[in-house]
Amino acid sequence: MSSALSKRYSYTNYPALYHVLFWLCYFLINTLRWGHYFDDYAYSLESNLVEFPLHIALVYFTLYYLMPKFLPKKTGYFISLLFIATLVITFIRIVLTYELVTTEVFKESGRDEELFGFNYIAAAFFGEIYVLGIAAAIKITIDWVKFKNKASALQKSQLETELAYLKSQIQPHFFFNTLNNLYSLTLDKSDRAPETVIKLSELMSYVIYDSAKSMVPLEDEVSHIQNYIDLERLRFGSRLDLNFSLQGNISNIEVPPLLFIPFIENAFKHGTSTRKKHIPISISFSIKMNELLFICENEISGEEQVHEKLIRKTDYGIGLKNTERRLNLRYENDYYLKVTDDEGIYKVVLKLPIK
Numbered sequence: 220m221s222s223a224l225s226k227r228y229s230y231t232n233y234p235a236l237y238h239v240l241f242w243l244c245y246f247l248i249n250t251l252r253w254g255h256y257f258d259d260y261a262y263s264l265e266s267n268l269v270e271f272p273l274h275i276a277l278v279y280f281t282l283y284y285l286m287p288k289f290l291p292k293k294t295g296y297f298i299s300l301l302f303i304a305t306l307v308i309t310f311i312r313i314v315l316t317y318e319l320v321t322t323e324v325f326k327e328s329g330r331d332e333e334l335f336g337f338n339y340i341a342a343a344f345f346g347e348i349y350v351l352g353i354a355a356a357i358k359i360t361i362d363w364v365k366f367k368n369k370a371s372a373l374q375k376s377q378l379e380t381e382l383a384y385l386k387s388q389i390q391p392h393f394f395f396n397t398l399n400n401l402y403s404l405t406l407d408k409s410d411r412a413p414e415t416v417i418k419l420s421e422l423m424s425y426v427i428y429d430s431a432k433s434m435v436p437l438e439d440e441v442s443h444i445q446n447y448i449d450l451e452r453l454r455f456g457s458r459l460d461l462n463f464s465l466q467g468n469i470s471n472i473e474v475p476p477l478l479f480i481p482f483i484e485n486a487f488k489h490g491t492s493t494r495k496k497h498i499p500i501s502i503s504f505s506i507k508m509n510e511l512l513f514i515c516e517n518e519i520s521g522e523e524q525v526h527e528k529l530i531r532k533t534d535y536g537i538g539l540k541n542t543e544r545r546l547n548l549r550y551e552n553d554y555y556l557k558v559t560d561d562e563g564i565y566k567v568v569l570k571l572p573i574k
Contacts, residue, residue: 245350246271260502265320267408270312277347278354282544306499309344310335403454411453418450426477434473441504442468444483448502451487460497467506472573473550474511481542482515489565490517491546506573513569519560 240258250267254260289297317324317334324334333339401415425443429435445463452459483502490500501516539558546554546569555570 242275253391262321266316269315269319271310273308274347274350276350277304280304281351282355282358297435304338305344305347308347309340312343313339347500398423406514415450418446421446430476431474435476437472437474440476440479441465442473446485447480458496458498460499462501464503469504469506471513475545478542478545479513481539485539486515486517487517509573511571511573517565517569518563
């Protein structure tokens with residue numbers, strides 16, 4: 220209800236109302252101010268009734284014609300025309316005040332003054348500049364806030380669009396790998412194929428429905444990863460020597476969906492290509508203070524080390540490149556990612572802030 224009301228009565232929807240309120244408040248304050256100064260509220264009211272239409276004319280002429288037309292490219296024209304317009308308004312104000320309000324020229328000075336004396340003209344001129352300055356400051360502030368809001372909304376929209384695009388690239392890439400696993404089992408006519416189909420359906424459900432969200436519970440992401448690991452266990456059986464650990468309380472923690480899968484996929488893709496009887500892969504999540512630490516390790520052969528270096532120089536590492544781009548968009552510089560392949564061990568270390 221409150222959000223609907225705030226939208227209904229926003230400045231964008233009713234700008235004229237706010238303009239009227241501004242001038243009414245300013246008129247009231249100015250009348251009371253000068254009425255107290257002269258101890259003559261009737262005089263203050265009359266003089267303000269004459270002056271305020273002139274103030275308003277100068278303000279709107281300047282803010283909505285001179286500034287848009289001549290700034291910032293023709294500053295000289297703007298200053299010249301503003302000076303002329305203010306001087307014209309000043310003379311009109313002097314004459315109208317003399318004819319309609321009081322013949323006591325320059326009443327503020329407390330002394331006699333010529334109708335078009337320099338002091339009187341200067342005081343009236345800078346009085347107009349004073350009113351224009353207040354109105355211009357408010358207008359510029361409002362425009363700046365609106366510009367910042369639009370820029371922020373545009374940036375958010377661009378980030379969300381790019382994140383959605385990156386996730387859409389990850390999903391086909393992910394299912395392509397998983398379907399390859401299922402295809403291998405069906406070729407072998409394995410009894411594990413039905414279980415694989417069930418696991419795959421759970422993975423598809425998560426990717427289709429949950430990955431549409433900007434953030435998901437870490438518990439759901441871990442469950443998704445465990446389903447993926449179960450599929451890989453079905454494929455590699457006893458050869459797979461996998462250590463999966465989870466330390467700390469992961470409840471009430473949210474992460475971007477499908478963020479860790481590309482690293483884990485990469486570990487299985489290159490870690491299982493070795494001809495060794497045992498395929499060691501280590502995956503760990505740990506929660507410490509306000510930080511989530513993810514580590515993924517796998518062994519790689521000499522040929523795989525060369526292949527990994529080629530991936531970094533080409534566009535074939537779609538999943539890893541997209542993941543790094545998603546991290547930059549979501550966390551900017553507030554994360555840590557290090558990938559190493561020293562001494563036959565490919566290791567990914569990712570640290571994320573917990574908010």
